[in-house]
Amino acid sequence: MIRISDVSKSFVLHNQGSAVIPVMEGASLSVAPGECVALVGNSGAGKSTLMRMIYGNYLAGAGRILVGDVDVARAEPREILTLRREVLGYVSQFLRVVPRVPTLEVVAEPVLAAGGSAEAGAARARALLARLNIPERLWSLSPTTFSGGEQQRVNIARGFAHGFPALLLDEPTASLDATNRAVVLDLIEEAKARGAAIIGIFHDLEARQRVCDREIDVSAFTPARVA
Numbered sequence: 001m002i003r004i005s006d007v008s009k010s011f012v013l014h015n016q017g018s019a020v021i022p023v024m025e026g027a028s029l030s031v032a033p034g035e036c037v038a039l040v041g042n043s044g045a046g047k048s049t050l051m052r053m054i055y056g057n058y059l060a061g062a063g064r065i066l067v068g069d070v071d072v073a074r075a076e077p078r079e080i081l082t083l084r085r086e087v088l089g090y091v092s093q094f095l096r097v098v099p100r101v102p103t104l105e106v107v108a109e110p111v112l113a114a115g116g117s118a119e120a121g122a123a124r125a126r127a128l129l130a131r132l133n134i135p136e137r138l139w140s141l142s143p144t145t146f147s148g149g150e151q152q153r154v155n156i157a158r159g160f161a162h163g164f165p166a167l168l169l170d171e172p173t174a175s176l177d178a179t180n181r182a183v184v185l186d187l188i189e190e191a192k193a194r195g196a197a198i199i200g201i202f203h204d205l206e207a208r209q210r211v212c213d214r215e216i217d218v219s220a221f222t223p224a225r226v227a
């Protein structure tokens with residue numbers, strides 16, 4: 001479902017004499033439907049950079065990033081937007097929302113964007129918000145004033161609302177209490193069971209061991225640096 005081959009990436013620091021910083025070289029990995037792969041490696045190895053390239057936020061310098069049959073490394077912005085609506089979900093660490101939109105709508109929105117009905121979106125949003133222990137009295141309010149942990153859970157509910165065939169998870173259990181962490185791990189296992197291909201960054205070792213089938217050490221893709 002996700003096939004990455006020979007991807008490289010350099011950053012050009014335009015405000016620092018256009019210095020070129022190579023951060024990745026020859027990155028290759030595949031994730032099959034139903035599989036969860038953890039990106040590991042020391043800080044600065046390139047885990048977030050690789051995730052951002054897969055999502056199309058950073059442009060790969062070379063190589064192929066196939067998500068389904070779309071090569072994100074070469075796709076037009078319009079194709080990437082379609083991919084993000086239908087195929088590729090991304091649960092980032094922080095919730096970014098339009099102010100004043102009620103939580104229920106925030107969570108249901110990906111279902112509607114993927115072509116689901118308003119009823120299906122609302123039902124899914126209710127079920128997820130209840131499972132993630134967001135009190136019902138908050139559902140009609142905007143999440144902008146929610147606590148950090150509540151916002152994170154709304155973000156997770158939104159990320160799992162549509163049944164994306166491919167999912168990127170950036171520390172989905174970070175700073176959650178034990179009960180909600182267990183719910184998130186269940187959601188990941190359910191997504192795998194329905195065939196989602198998942199790539200994640202999990203600093204939570206126990207969570208990684210429970211839901212991930214393999215680890216890929218991205219420091220293997222860090223270019224050798226001239227000291």
Ligand SMILES: Nc1ncnc2c1ncn2[C@@H]1O[C@H](COP(=O)(O)OP(=O)(O)OP(=O)(O)O)[C@@H](O)[C@H]1O
Binds near residue numbers: 047
């Ligand atoms: N926008 C950017 N401009 C310049 N350099 C960048 C940019 N983003 C990342 N880098 C560099 O790329 C390298 C990889 O960073 P990245 O954030 O992907 O690492 P990471 O493995 O996710 O680290 P951590 O575990 O600390 O989050 C680092 O040396 C970083 O400084």
